[in-house]
Amino acid sequence: MCTAATYKTNDFYFGRTLDYESSYGEEIVIMPRNFPLNFVNMGRIATHYAVIGTAHVAQDYPLFYDAANEKGLAMAGLNFVGNAFYRDDIDGRDNVAQFEFIPWILCQCANVTEARTLIEKINITKTQFSPQMPAGQLHWIIADKNDCIVVESVKEGINVYDDPVGVLTNNPTFDMQMFRLNDFRGLSPKQPENTFSDKLDLTSYSRGMGAMGLPGDLSSQSRFVRAAFVKMNSRSAPDEQSSVSQFFHILNSVDQQRGCCEVAESKYEITIYTSCCNTEKGIYYYTTYNGHQISAVDMHKEDLDSAKLIAYPMITNEIINFQN
Numbered sequence: 001m002c003t004a005a006t007y008k009t010n011d012f013y014f015g016r017t018l019d020y021e022s023s024y025g026e027e028i029v030i031m032p033r034n035f036p037l038n039f040v041n042m043g044r045i046a047t048h049y050a051v052i053g054t055a056h057v058a059q060d061y062p063l064f065y066d067a068a069n070e071k072g073l074a075m076a077g078l079n080f081v082g083n084a085f086y087r088d089d090i091d092g093r094d095n096v097a098q099f100e101f102i103p104w105i106l107c108q109c110a111n112v113t114e115a116r117t118l119i120e121k122i123n124i125t126k127t128q129f130s131p132q133m134p135a136g137q138l139h140w141i142i143a144d145k146n147d148c149i150v151v152e153s154v155k156e157g158i159n160v161y162d163d164p165v166g167v168l169t170n171n172p173t174f175d176m177q178m179f180r181l182n183d184f185r186g187l188s189p190k191q192p193e194n195t196f197s198d199k200l201d202l203t204s205y206s207r208g209m210g211a212m213g214l215p216g217d218l219s220s221q222s223r224f225v226r227a228a229f230v231k232m233n234s235r236s237a238p239d240e241q242s243s244v245s246q247f248f249h250i251l252n253s254v255d256q257q258r259g260c261c262e263v264a265e266s267k268y269e270i271t272i273y274t275s276c277c278n279t280e281k282g283i284y285y286y287t288t289y290n291g292h293q294i295s296a297v298d299m300h301k302e303d304l305d306s307a308k309l310i311a312y313p314m315i316t317n318e319i320i321n322f323q324n
């Protein structure tokens with residue numbers, strides 16, 4: 001399971017949890033402007049926007065999971081198993097392989113409006129990156145500071161949904177994830193009134209009772225509702241430290257602890273990493289399951305006109321700040 005979220009204060013923040021039972025060997029990767037991109041069907045793009053994100057690098061190619069470009073447009077792929085449907089090439093469309101979708105959008109589009117235009121012509125194909133790497137079954141969230149959409153390639157075609165919440169999890173389809181929020185419209189960060197019955201003297205004996213009924217389990221639909229509630233009610237000071245800290249608190253509300261979600265005998269899904277990209281400053285913050293301290297990579301500290309990928313291994317060990 002995974003959850004993606006956006007957050008706006010002085011700057012715009014975009015990130016996700018990557019929940020899985022095993023790692024593909026991901027790194028923080030910067031794709032500079034002159035790194036040549038050779039698309040399976042769409043030719044070569046030699047110069048483009050610089051991109052930072054998490055990727056598995058194979059054959060010197062960045063297989064991005066989530067990323068943002070230097071213009072402030074961000075995008076993440078989340079599992080969409082059983083619903084994702086990719087086609088063979090279709091004449092007259094922009095045939096983009098599933099693994100190319102993030103670089104295709106982020107290297108060319110400065111905002112969601114431009115992404116919408118490109119997506120109108122797209123056909124997401126089932127072409128595999130390599131025989132050993134079957135296409136992931138994903139749907140995508142794409143956001144900038146003004147707009148957010150979800151893109152789903154399903155049997156019926158490509159659906160583009162407005163995402164007014166700025167949250168995405170896995171199944172079901174996004175329209176159903178959103179609809180479920182109606183069931184929780186009575187939740188509130190304020191203490192509830194007694195509307196149960198005026199004949200009963202019911203008391204609010206604890207703080208936080210306004211959110212009673214907020215789902216606490218790890219299913220994707222429940223994580224959507226929980227992350228949406230936390231994000232929509234989030235308050236923080238607008239500076240960088242406060243915003244980044246609050247962003248991690250939003251995603252930590254859907255964190256997966258080892259042992260609670262068994263996917264096979266003695267195999268457990270965990271939150272492998274949590275990311276938070278300040279898309280305006282090009283800083284990619286992250287934590288890992290065993291690395292709670294926030295680490296960061298700043299794309300603007302690198303030579304963004306270079307033609308070579310720059311990769312930083314994720315810090316995966318606990319760094320404890322002893323005070324004595």
Ligand SMILES: C[C@H](CCC(=O)NCCS(=O)(=O)O)[C@H]1CC[C@H]2[C@@H]3[C@H](O)C[C@@H]4C[C@H](O)CC[C@]4(C)[C@H]3C[C@H](O)[C@]12C
Binds near residue numbers: 077128137
């Ligand atoms: C497994 C990851 C999604 C995690 C997630 O959503 N888990 C939820 C589990 S569940 O549904 O609730 O069961 C996805 C996110 C990004 C994916 C990777 C990226 O798409 C990049 C390449 C794309 C290649 O086609 C396949 C390998 C791969 C390296 C992908 C492997 C895997 O599918 C990843 C890592």
